[in-house]
Amino acid sequence: MTQRYPHNKLFEEILDPANRHNPYPLYAQLRETPISQQEDGTYVVSTYREIEALLYDPRISSDQRKSTRGPPLKFRVRQREPEGSLPFVFLDPPDHNRLRRVVMHQFTPERVEGMRDYVIPLVDELLDAQRNRSQLDIVDDFAHPLPVRVISKMLGLPLEDRSRFEVWVSALVRTLEPPQNVSGEAEVEQRASQAAMQMKEYLRGLVTIRRDRPGDDLISALVVSTSHEDAGQMNEQEILASLQLLTLAGYETTVNSITNGVLTLLRNLDVLARLQRNPDMVIRTVEEVLRYEPPVQYLTRTTLTDINIADVTIPKGATVVLLLASGNRDPARFPDPDHFDPDRIDNEHFGFGRGIHYCVGAPLARMETHIALNALVRRLVNPRLVADPPPYRELASLRGPQHLAVAFDSLSD
């Protein structure tokens, strides 16, 4: 019998690490009220229809400096430098549009498709290293190193420096959590600000090198374009902020879509078997994983004016949490939502968001996840979960297992 909580305390429970492995019953309780004001004043939106409406609503802002609470931790740590620029994910139009457009001019279908020939052998290489073992940690041995290398290759980040990036990225990622989850906030802020500055310094150095000798990587492409066809559209601080964003997103999200995918398949062995028989099924399977266990569980926004929605008035400047993972399980939108069904029709999930901030990296993430899941399912003989539920990462927003131990009989070719 699931514990019931008062509605205005449900989000607090959802953030509690003890509930990380299965927040879905809590989401179901929340959905009884589409828009629920929490004790601390945050408005949590948990139903599909309302989440979708707000993601498209021009009165909703991604720039939380405009909220009555002021800029949250993740904003403050990036603005310590005098001209510290926020990444476009935290900005509204017109600045958001200007910056995203410049990035998209280089994050092209050709560039993404060009990564395929890097991803395929890399996936096999990571698996080959598991030969002669009987168990692997999907996260440490596979789902984490894969996207790290892929984004590094795409951006042109030297692989030998990735341990430095890991430190910076984890410090920054901690700031994505709402205040109540961050104990010792002052210390977290200090470390994250330092990480942000150090990372930007590093990236600045890289940008300078590439300006002199451009390669075929994305950093070079951005540096060259902002001197030529996109001149005047993105200054250096903005380039650094964009690169920092792409790195962070590359490091911290795809790991969860792969791991959540493996976990879900191992809990649904009939689907795994179908996937083994028919690798093309991975296309729909990944979409259903993105619905069922999205790597990004919620987004935070603020409002530019009062918004009347679902019989509630969200005041101007409020902090609004859009609980994507709950919308993905809304029975009013998805029949039998808690059933993992890759054959589902009309699977318009929130796995990559919606609206103008729709995930830039989605095509790359899909490619990596398709290839990764197909390879795992093809090559691990008799894979099975060692611990269910596995231990989870502390992060509530970017949700996934910390480790996923999978036992297997052998590794095929």
Add this chain to the structure above:
Amino acid sequence: MKIVVDLNRCLSYGQCVFAAPNVFRFRGEQSLEYDYNPADELRIQVERAAAACPVRAISIGKDEHDDLDLTHRKGDYNEQ
């Protein structure tokens, strides 16, 4: 194979262009144009495009579905 895109539903997210750049492309920044009759060799790319579209604007003609383990009729699904 034959496809059609509902260009009213289409919001120019562009995921299709990434999945099947020889079938879908943007003319100007937001105007999608596409080949209604892509070569059969591009079938998987088109399937990826249809699945990736956040608004499900792409429909694929029924001949192609029969080959894959993706055949699905409305009635089957609703029997649960």
Add this chain to the structure above:
Amino acid sequence: MTIWISLTGRETITSSKSVTTSFVSIDRVVIVGASLAGLRAAEALRDDGFTGHLTLIGNEPWEPYDRPPLSKSVLAGWLPIDHTTLPQLRDIQAEWILGVAAVGLDRQNHQVHLADGRLVDFDRLLIATGTRARPWVNQEEAALDGVFTLRTREDSSRLSTRLASGPKHVLVIGGGFTGSEVASVCRELGLPVTLAERGPTPLVGALGQAAGTVFAKWQRQYGVDLRCNVTVMALEGDTQGRLRRARLSDGDVLEIDVAVVALGAIRNVEWLHDAKLAADTRGVACDASCRAFDEDGMVTDDIFVAGDVARWPNPLYNGMLLSVEHWGNAVEQAKTAAHNMVCVPSERRPHKYLPAFWSNQFGVNIKSVGLPTIADEIVLTQGTAEERRFVAVYGQKGRIVAALAVNAPLLLPAYQALIEARAPFPPELYAADGPLKLRPVSAGFLPHGHTTHSPGAASTGPGPSTPEVQPIGKDADMLADPRIPLGPKSL
């Protein structure tokens, strides 16, 4: 049956009753019109469980094909013409009669008369005959080599070949969506093109003068020789019957070798001449369940209408009979009509289509939701015309009735909700990329009949028996003749 309607307007059926209890026994369904609406209706009939005999009749010899690319990617030479065939989304097991026109309807005997003399029996009939291009008024001039209309794939194929051969100067007559798209393709191909529009701006019929002024500017920036408030008085040919010249009402004589007549569409209702249905140049009037009205205003039981040829009461516009030339309506209305044809009366559903259309021209994507043509005001709410990306909202008597998004399709869903809610105009949005102060202006729509292109969507009277609106204050013949200029109309 629960139907969930998403923000983007699609219905998802989340449960359905068993077919046997919700079904009427019908043996023969005939669909006249084998284009988009006809095909989607056929699929919907089979989806809804109809197992009887299905006949699709089309006057063109082709399987159903999509029309929008005919004035865009086909014309530009990018898409081969036979790549426009529409996919069939399911098996329909139909008898296809293609290349044969329907010439009459005998309601008493439930038969369609075909041009080859055949009689086709039906228990249920769907009229989906759509529209055809309005030809140039002067038949001799229209027959000149080099004069084109653009509606069918043959038209598009021929015109595309001609444009590819590098004509010296193209004249487009009519600045609606089709005309503007053709002019856009001409510029893409590097061809000199003049666009003559009787109204004060291009697209004034569908979008009004305020918006039309923006598009006029862009057309000129793209190198179109745009002539507004101007008509083409005559087309002249040489002794071999080839088009050579056009005389414009502004006194100019253009040396042209290609003229594209884009003067709007004529509903294909002539074949219903003796059927005593409520059918006239505005289309065939039907009720909210798509059942045709007869000329006395009585609804029929066995005749349904869908697509461009239909006029039906739209609840969002106070039950006014609406007539649109929208792709989205052809699809939706076909499905509604098909469902209603074969289900028991208690399970019929009303056709609740929110008008929506798109166009791609001059490097911009234009999308609209709602019915701009009934609006009195318009206001810019997001973006700017200078950056070629904006949203504008239309209001009628203080309520939002439509929205226009240019190069900003992602912004449109929010406005759809406002339109459906009949939210107050102007809307209070405080959008981050909106103007500091909203400044509504007159939308600038012309009285009925003043433009020489289709408005694409029109409110056509409150009831099936409402007579056709006579243009006010002008001789009807004058307005109907696209060669006669009207003089400048300012806001």
